[in-house]
Amino acid sequence: MAKRVRVRAPELVGAGGWLNTGGKELSLADLRGRVTVLDFWTFCCINCLHVIDELRELEEKYKDTVVVIGVHSPKFVHEADHAAVVDAVERYGVHHPVLDDPELATWKQYAVRAWPTLVVIDPEGYVVAQHAGEGHVHAIEKLVTELEAEHAAKGTLRRGEGPYVPPEPEPTDLRFPGKALVLPTGNVLVSDTTRHQLVELEPDGETVVRRIGDGTRGLVDGPAGTARFSEPQGLALLPDGRVAVADTVNHALRAYDPAGGGVSTLAGTGRQWWQGSSVSGPARETDLSSPWDVAWWADRLWIAMAGVHQLWAYDPAAGTVSVAAGTTNEGLVDGPSGEAWFAQPSGLAADGDRLWVADSETSALRWVERDGDTDGFTVRTAVGTGLFDFGHRDGPAGQALLQHPLGVTVLPDRSVAVCDTYNHALRRYDPATGEVTTLATDLREPSGAALVGDDILVVESARHRLTRLRLPEEAVRVEAVAHRTRREATEVAPGRLRLDVVFQAPPGQKLDVRYGPATRLLVSATPPELLADGAGQGTELTRELVLADTLDGGAAEGVLHVSAMAASCDDDPDIEYPACHVHQQDWGVPVRVTPAGAERLPLVLAGLDGEEARGNQE
Numbered sequence: 123m124a125k126r127v128r129v130r131a132p133e134l135v136g137a138g139g140w141l142n143t144g145g146k147e148l149s150l151a152d153l154r155g156r157v158t159v160l161d162f163w164t165f166c167c168i169n170c171l172h173v174i175d176e177l178r179e180l181e182e183k184y185k186d187t188v189v190v191i192g193v194h195s196p197k198f199v200h201e202a203d204h205a206a207v208v209d210a211v212e213r214y215g216v217h218h219p220v221l222d223d224p225e226l227a228t229w230k231q232y233a234v235r236a237w238p239t240l241v242v243i244d245p246e247g248y249v250v251a252q253h254a255g256e257g258h259v260h261a262i263e264k265l266v267t268e269l270e271a272e273h274a275a276k277g278t279l280r281r282g283e284g285p286y287v288p289p290e291p292e293p294t295d296l297r298f299p300g301k302a303l304v305l306p307t308g309n310v311l312v313s314d315t316t317r318h319q320l321v322e323l324e325p326d327g328e329t330v331v332r333r334i335g336d337g338t339r340g341l342v343d344g345p346a347g348t349a350r351f352s353e354p355q356g357l358a359l360l361p362d363g364r365v366a367v368a369d370t371v372n373h374a375l376r377a378y379d380p381a382g383g384g385v386s387t388l389a390g391t392g393r394q395w396w397q398g399s400s401v402s403g404p405a406r407e408t409d410l411s412s413p414w415d416v417a418w419w420a421d422r423l424w425i426a427m428a429g430v431h432q433l434w435a436y437d438p439a440a441g442t443v444s445v446a447a448g449t450t451n452e453g454l455v456d457g458p459s460g461e462a463w464f465a466q467p468s469g470l471a472a473d474g475d476r477l478w479v480a481d482s483e484t485s486a487l488r489w490v491e492r493d494g495d496t497d498g499f500t501v502r503t504a505v506g507t508g509l510f511d512f513g514h515r516d517g518p519a520g521q522a523l524l525q526h527p528l529g530v531t532v533l534p535d536r537s538v539a540v541c542d543t544y545n546h547a548l549r550r551y552d553p554a555t556g557e558v559t560t561l562a563t564d565l566r567e568p569s570g571a572a573l574v575g576d577d578i579l580v581v582e583s584a585r586h587r588l589t590r591l592r593l594p595e596e597a598v599r600v601e602a603v604a605h606r607t608r609r610e611a612t613e614v615a616p617g618r619l620r621l622d623v624v625f626q627a628p629p630g631q632k633l634d635v636r637y638g639p640a641t642r643l644l645v646s647a648t649p650p651e652l653l654a655d656g657a658g659q660g661t662e663l664t665r666e667l668v669l670a671d672t673l674d675g676g677a678a679e680g681v682l683h684v685s686a687m688a689a690s691c692d693d694d695p696d697i698e699y700p701a702c703h704v705h706q707q708d709w710g711v712p713v714r715v716t717p718a719g720a721e722r723l724p725l726v727l728a729g730l731d732g733e734e735a736r737g738n739q740e
Contacts, residue, residue, distance in 0.1 A: 129249045131241075132231035134160075134191065138204045138222025141211050144287030148191070148219060150247055155280025156189045157269050158243040159262065162234045164197050165210035166483065166526055166544075168412055168428045168466050169256050170238040172394065174214055175371055176259040180266070181218060186281045187270055192220035195229040197237070198512060198526055199605050200544035209567070209584045213298040213316050214353075215339075218286050230610075235725060236709050242266075245273045245280065254726050255707035257396070261628035294586045295330055296321060301415065301529065301570035302581050302588060303357035303365065305380055310572065310579065311365060312588065313354040320354060320367065320378060327579050327588040334378055334385065341372045341392045349385035351376065356415030356470070356570075358423065360438065366423055368413040375405070375413060375425065375436060375443075389436050389443045394429065397687055397704040402444030405436060410443070415480075415529075415570075419472035420492070422446075426467040426479065433459075433467060433479070433490065447490060447501055451644060451685055452708045454484040454508050458493065462501035465509060469529040469541065469570065478538050480527040485512035487527065487540055487551055504538075504551055505558055508648045509710050510681055513604035514545045514560075516597070522558035523604055524549065529570035531578065533593065539578060541568040548580060550597060559597030565589065611679060611712040613719035616669055621645065621656070623663040623686040625705065625727040632693040644685040652680035652713070663688070663727070669715055679714040686727050 133150055140147055150158075161177065163170035174192075181190050192211075196202045201210075202224035211220050223229060232241055232252075240258060242251040242265060251265055273279035298316040305311055309331060310323045319335035332346065340350030356368035360377070366388065367376040374390030389405035390413075399409045411429030418424075423436040424446060432448030447459035448467075455463035469480030477490040486506025493500045505519045513523035529541030533550070539561065540549040548562040548571070567584035580589045623643060627633060633640040639661035647653040656667035663686060670677065687706040707727055 131158075131243045131247050131249045132228070134193070134221050135227050135231075136193070136221040136223030136225075137227070138194070138207060138224050141208060141220040141222060142216065142286055142289065143219045146285065146287075148221075148285055150243070152285065153189055153191075153243070154247060155245050155273075155278065156284070157184070157187055157245060157266050159188060159190045160193055160232070160241040160243065161190060162193045162195050162229060162232070162237065162239040162241070164195055164201055164237050165207070165214065166198055166201060166466075167237045171214055171371075172256045172412070172429065173238045173240065173259075174216060176256065178217075180259055180263055183263075184266055184270075185284065187279065188266055189284045190218040192216055192218060193228050194220055194222050195226050195234070195237070196224055198544050200525060200546075206567075206584070209298070212289065213583075215316070217288065218284070235711065236707060242269075244269050245278045252726060254709075255705065257705060258628075264629060292586075295328075296586045296588075298583050298586065299569075299581050299588070300353075300355040300583065301357050301368075302327075302572045302579055303359065304572050304574060304579075305365075306359075306363075307380075310574075310588065311357055311378075311380075312581070313357055313367070315353050315355060315370075315583075318351045318353060320351070320357075322380075323588070325574070327574075327590060334383070339371070341369070341374060341387070343376075343386050344384065346378075346383040346385065351385075356413070356417075356426065358416040358418050358470075360418065360423065362438075366416045366418075366436075368416050368425065370412050370414055370428075373410045373412060373429070375410065375416070375423075388438070395427075397450070397706055398689070403442060405441050405443045408443050410434070414466075414468040415470045417470035417472045417477065419470075419477045424470055424472075424477055424490075426470050428466040428468050428482075431464045431466060433464070447499060452483065452509070452710075453646070453648075453683055454481070454486055454488075454503060454506060456488075456501050456503055458496075459490065459499040459501055464488075464501075469527065471530040471532045471538065473532040473536060473538075478530045478532065480530045480540060481506065482526050482528055482543075484509055485524045485526055487524065487530065487538065504553070505540075508681070509683075510648070510712065511604070512544075513602070514542070514547065514600060515602040515604055516549075516559050516600065517557065517602075519551065519556045519558055522551075523602075525605070529568065529581070531571040531573065533573070533578075539571055541571055541580065543567050543569055543583075547600075548578070548591070560600050561594060561597055562591055563598055563600060611714040612723065613716045614669065614713045614723065615717065615719040615721045616671065616715050618721065619656075619667045619669055620722045621665045621667055621682075621684065622722060622724045623684070623727050624724055625663055625686070625688045627688075627690040627693075630693055631690040634689040634691040636691075640689045642685075642687040646683045647677075648681045648683065649677050652677040652682070677715075679712070682709075682711045682713055682723070684709045684711065684725060686725070688727055
């Protein structure tokens with residue numbers, strides 16, 4: 123094994139303290155002798171949730187030598203609330219210690235730039251690798267095997283139980299429910315997300331009629347008592363009377379038959395979609411990625427594919443799925459469906475000529491409509507400006523602010539109720555007037571809603587219940603609050619800025635150039651006036667950007683959006699069918715133009731050993 127530069131890992135500090143440790147404060151000294159994997163995450167980020175799921179097998183396989191530590195590093199203001207972090211740790215089944223770092227102290231010490239980022243620390247307390255993005259667990263497992271052998275030989279490896287202490291379970295009928303649907307019978311079906319079930323309730327929204335699924339995480343079809351889901355979310359009635367279920371962590375679309383009680387799979391393979399996978403085809407043979415909500419519209423079932431920032435569509439007659447809108451680039455760009463950008467679409471609601479979309483990471487309300495000239499679809503935005511502006515502000519739609527909304531519901535007057543999740547509020551957008559108002563506050567993380575007569579039944583996810591509200595004639599008034607992302611801006615010099623996306627194929631792999639360039643780089647800016655040159659797509663991972671002159675109308679600060687991809691395969695001529703991997707990461711880098719700023723912006727795409735490892739140099 124190649125000799126690594128000795129880089130001492132900084133101490134783990136966070137003002138929010140520790141979770142899942144039984145009240146114990148951990149330090150790096152407590153972890154000495156174990157391989158430690160730090161997972162820098164934030165609970166709004168779908169890529170972070172993917173990594174939590176990727177790490178489950180690694181944690182189980184190496185439970186006597188590896189300790190995973192989550193470092194929660196918030197983007198949204200709500201995510202700095204300690205109670206919200208406690209909820210998220212349970213909601214997403216995080217079974218390892220978590221450091222709550224609301225002030226990003228440890229994030230800064232480890233020079234992290236993107237969510238998620240994984241950092242590997244060896245048994246002697248030195249950083250040996252850093253990986254940005256998801257899909258790196260296979261490389262980390264190889265490194266863990268090497269570290270186990272190396273430190274067993276040196277006598278510096280310590281085996282045994284880790285520091286994880288599970289919290290006490292809470293006896294509630296629902297646990298972090300996601301979405302709700304009123305059945306033709308008048309009963310209410312709820313996705314009981316954390317318990318991996320669907321729950322049918324009486325019209326009161328409280329009395330349990332039956333549970334669908336045995337409560338164990340899995341992908342199993344069959345009778346209601348033995349079927350299995352994995353963190354199901356969205357629900358929609360199909361024309362044949364069945365209920366479509368967005369089975370989020372299974373990356374699948376399921377169907378529940380209320381009449382017969384059975385569960386079947388409509389679409390998805392159980393594998394997560396990656397760049398290079400098919401974007402259309404037979405539904406049961408095509409990979410999906412974290413479907414979060416579903417709605418029947420325009421003669422097909424639309425899917426909010428949060429994991430790839432797109433909308434997909436399922437055609438039950440043809441038995442196929444395909445991309446309907448979005449490019450997989452994360453951001454807010456309107457236009458023809460094939461050119462639009464989304465950012466974790468998480469809520470859908472159909473209303474005749476429009477499909478409303480809660481686009482959570484851009485804190486936006488958007489819609490899809492038919493394009494009469496081309497017979498295609500066009501994406502437009504009602505509320506929201508981009509990835510890093512959010513808050514709670516009513517008024518004209520162009521000035522209104524939301525904070526990570528997860529649900530939308532069309533009201534009887536064709537206005538739209540928005541579950542403004544991180545503002546704990548129910549908001550209303552009126553297309554007729556272009557005004558945004560607040561219908562209700564003090565709702566704990568509302569994530570979905572359904573109409574019941576003159577009432578609206580709101581899923582209060584973090585209160586584990588449904589709350590019935592009378593639709594008010596007048597909206598609640600709240601004091602306006604605006605926020606930007608909590609991360610500090612990177613100071614960059616005016617003029618030319620060299621962007622370097624640093625990529626090194628994992629050990630035993632090489633760039634895959636069999637079908638053309640193995641890398642891709644896409645750059646844009648918010649506002650667009652930040653860049654005078656360098657925006658657009660190319661195949662080189664290095665690019666010279668030109669920041670616009672502030673004296674000539676250029677922006678003094680903004681966000682650089684960088685999306686990079688690299689493909690690698692096993693580098694062994696004796697392997698007939700080499701395993702291949704796609705490494706992809708999207709960054710939103712806040713920058714401020716200043717004369718003393720940096721002239722180079724390095725971003726790490728894949729795991730690096732040795733001299734590129736980050737930390738405090740010893």
